Amino acid sequence: MAIACFPEHTFTPCPNGTAIATLLLVMPPEPQVSVVVPLFDEEENVGPLVRAVRVALKDRARWELVLVDDGSRDGTFQEARREARSDTRVRVLRLARNYGQTTAMQAGFDDARGEVVVSMDGDLQNDPRDIPRLLAQIQEGYDLVVGYRESRSESLLKRKIPSWAANRLIRAITRVPIRDNGCTLKAFRRDILQGVRLYSDMHRFIPALVAGTTSAHIMEIPVRHHPRRFGRSKYGLSRVWKVLADLLTITMIRWFRERPLAMFAWGAGASTAAGVVFLAATLIAYTSFGPLKASAMVFPAATFLWFGLAGYLIMLGLIGEVALREAPSAPSAAVLTGGAE
Amino acid sequence: MRRSVDDSRAVAQDALPPPPPMEDAGENHVVSVVVTVVERPENLSDLYQEYSTPFRELGWDFEFLFVLEPWAKHLRPPLDELTQRGEPIRVLEVGRVLGEAGQLKLAGSHCRADILLTLPAYHRVEAGCLPQLVQRVEQSAHLAVARRWPRRDAWLNRLQNRVFHFIVGAASREPFHDIACGVRAMRRELLEEIPLYGDFFRFLPLLAIQEGFEVVEVPCPQHSRDQRARIYPPGTYLRRSIDLFGVFFLLRFTYKPLRFFGLVGSGLSLIGGAILLILLVQRLLGQGLANRPILLLGVLLFTLGVQVLALGLIAELIVYLHAPMRPSYRVRERA
Numbered sequence: 014m015a016i017a018c019f020p021e022h023t024f025t026p027c028p029n030g031t032a033i034a035t036l037l038l039v040m041p042p043e044p045q046v047s048v049v050v051p052l053f054d055e056e057e058n059v060g061p062l063v064r065a066v067r068v069a070l071k072d073r074a075r076w077e078l079v080l081v082d083d084g085s086r087d088g089t090f091q092e093a094r095r096e097a098r099s100d101t102r103v104r105v106l107r108l109a110r111n112y113g114q115t116t117a118m119q120a121g122f123d124d125a126r127g128e129v130v131v132s133m134d135g136d137l138q139n140d141p142r143d144i145p146r147l148l149a150q151i152q153e154g155y156d157l158v159v160g161y162r163e164s165r166s167e168s169l170l171k172r173k174i175p176s177w178a179a180n181r182l183i184r185a186i187t188r189v190p191i192r193d194n195g196c197t198l199k200a201f202r203r204d205i206l207q208g209v210r211l212y213s214d215m216h217r218f219i220p221a222l223v224a225g226t227t228s229a230h231i232m233e234i235p236v237r238h239h240p241r242r243f244g245r246s247k248y249g250l251s252r253v254w255k256v257l258a259d260l261l262t263i264t265m266i267r268w269f270r271e272r273p274l275a276m277f278a279w280g281a282g283a284s285t286a287a288g289v290v291f292l293a294a295t296l297i298a299y300t301s302f303g304p305l306k307a308s309a310m311v312f313p314a315a316t317f318l319w320f321g322l323a324g325y326l327i328m329l330g331l332i333g334e335v336a337l338r339e340a341p342s343a344p345s346a347a348v349l350t351g352g353a354e
Numbered sequence: 355m356r357r358s359v360d361d362s363r364a365v366a367q368d369a370l371p372p373p374p375p376m377e378d379a380g381e382n383h384v385v386s387v388v389v390t391v392v393e394r395p396e397n398l399s400d401l402y403q404e405y406s407t408p409f410r411e412l413g414w415d416f417e418f419l420f421v422l423e424p425w426a427k428h429l430r431p432p433l434d435e436l437t438q439r440g441e442p443i444r445v446l447e448v449g450r451v452l453g454e455a456g457q458l459k460l461a462g463s464h465c466r467a468d469i470l471l472t473l474p475a476y477h478r479v480e481a482g483c484l485p486q487l488v489q490r491v492e493q494s495a496h497l498a499v500a501r502r503w504p505r506r507d508a509w510l511n512r513l514q515n516r517v518f519h520f521i522v523g524a525a526s527r528e529p530f531h532d533i534a535c536g537v538r539a540m541r542r543e544l545l546e547e548i549p550l551y552g553d554f555f556r557f558l559p560l561l562a563i564q565e566g567f568e569v570v571e572v573p574c575p576q577h578s579r580d581q582r583a584r585i586y587p588p589g590t591y592l593r594r595s596i597d598l599f600g601v602f603f604l605l606r607f608t609y610k611p612l613r614f615f616g617l618v619g620s621g622l623s624l625i626g627g628a629i630l631l632i633l634l635v636q637r638l639l640g641q642g643l644a645n646r647p648i649l650l651l652g653v654l655l656f657t658l659g660v661q662v663l664a665l666g667l668i669a670e671l672i673v674y675l676h677a678p679m680r681p682s683y684r685v686r687e688r689a
Contacts, residue, residue: 094689109566109684340675
């Protein structure tokens with residue numbers, strides 16, 4: 014390939030000048046659409062998935078499929094590699110260990126070359142046939158198209174109810190009107206992603222991250238949803254707490270990234286107010302019962318606790334300011350806060 | 355500090371470097387043996403003679419690096435004598451106390467081979483097994499740690515070892531048997547990639563796995579001189595426990611501190627809040643508050659919970675602010 018001609022460090026020219034021209038002609042142009050699929054222990058699903066994507070995108074001239082093997086312990090990588098060998102549009106990225114879906118997705122995004130990036134689950138619960146519809150919306154001018162699962166074929170108690178509650182909560186807190194944050198099938202214009210660096214379990218909040226902080230146009234369309242055919246789900250109810258913690262983080266980052274002291278000052282204010290109430294109780298007890306009796310010591314003591322908390326929060330806020338000031342300036346931070354204020 | 359922010363990083367972290375070139379597998383073994391002199395050093399020239407024997411017999415290309423801190427200067431003359439006799443020994447004399455982590459880093463930047471074998475300055479395992487460790491690294495692993503097995507030492511040592519690794523295994527879900535043995539072979543880049551400081555070198559295998567390196571455990575017969583029962587002062591056990599706790603926190607929550615602080619903090623505030631709520635209801639029903647000391651407990655728990663939660667938020671903010679400069683994954687291979 015062309016790269017082999019120019020090893021990075023030695024600038025030896027290609028022996029045959031015409032070879033370059035030929036290679037340039039032969040080299041495929043940048044693909045327009047990159048489909049990114051994180052895979053973890055999905056060996057039975059790889060083949061059907063690749064075939065389904067190929068069928069779904071058969072009308073498009075330029076696309077690529079980036080399979081990210083997130084440290085699977087089964088034959089996922091071998092399956093994926095076989096697909097990649099038989100179709101140059103399929104590429105596989107094997108991560109060194111199991112990092113989790115968010116990081117795997119970030120790895121896929123980093124590797125994707127298309128102007129439009131589509132993210133999708135590896136378990137075939139999303140239907141690749143929906144991809145062209147997402148792409149059509151991007152064509153219309155939207156920056157981010159999010160799928161929502163209209164009729165979910167999953168158990169009510171373990172999936173639907175927690176999911177419904179989580180979506181309500183996320184919607185209420187982030188104020189981004191996305192119906193289904195848990196649906197992985199999304200299409201992005203590439204530059205939207207450039208500024209977002211995903212870590213922890215943040216992939217659920219991409220719309221919230223993008224919407225709250227840039228002037229991106231977001232669109233939501235219904236997509237198909239199938240029950241899992243092979244393998245088993247890697248989610249449990251334990252993610253409820255994770256979602257809550259991440260939500261708190263996202264909220265804090267969105268509102269207070271530029272002024273951490275302000276966030277802590279709010280807390281300090283509330284704590285001071287509580288302290289004032291107890292101070293008043295102390296004074297009332299003092300004036301009505303004379304010099305404090307031992308039994309009334311709870312009020313002054315509680316007053317000290319509340320004021321102590323207020324002081325502590327202010328100091329933490331100052332630490333936050335220091336952290337912000339000393340942070341390496343990063344493009345993602347700029348994008349994330351672009352439209353927030 | 356350990357990585358630059360520029361974009362080339364993204365490329366550099368990508369694919370792991372290929373295994374070292376091996377023109378003909380039987381002949382061209384190159385290894386730097388690093389002896390870190392940290393505690394209870396034994397006779398270093400004897401140590402050298404014993405541990406270099408297998409490499410000499412196999413005809414490998416090897417060198418020995420001894421790192422000497424100021425307090426260990428008196429150990430140098432016999433080593434210099436060996437050097438003058440043409441033995442492949444180098445001594446790195448450092449001006450201050452570095453500790454094992456610092457010594458490893460230093461050795462990593464001074465050694466000639468791409469594969470390092472680290473040894474403590476006393477006998478741990480039989481010399482004969484060392485080439486095997488190196489070979490495991492040459493084959494595929496990034497780090498091969500020796501497990502002293504079969505063991506010959508006192509039951510007290512084994513018991514301590516069992517307890518320690520039971521805790522390590524329970525918390526990290528990595529079934530190691532002897533992570534702190536000190537005899538390990540590794541590729542040099544491992545030392546460059548892993549943030550190693552303080553006493554965390556003991557947990558090098560766990561840190562390496564976290565960074566996506568391949569780690570194997572290789573059984574090596576325990577040396578006959580590593581038999582004495584060791585009882586450490588209580589402070590040592592305390593320090594180990596703190597290290598253990600620190601490592602597990604870092605392994606599990608470095609990128610999501612709020613998961614930990616938030617759980618503790620909201621638990622405390624919920625209990626405190628519930629107490630306050632009950633008291634409020636009772637107050638509204640007419641019961642006085644002034645003689646209810648449990649009010650203090652409620653306020654205390656609530657404020658404590660908020661403090662813990664706030665700490666978690668600060669930690670999360672710091673993680674977020676530094677996220678762009680930190681490579682968050684490592685690619686093993688592409689296809």
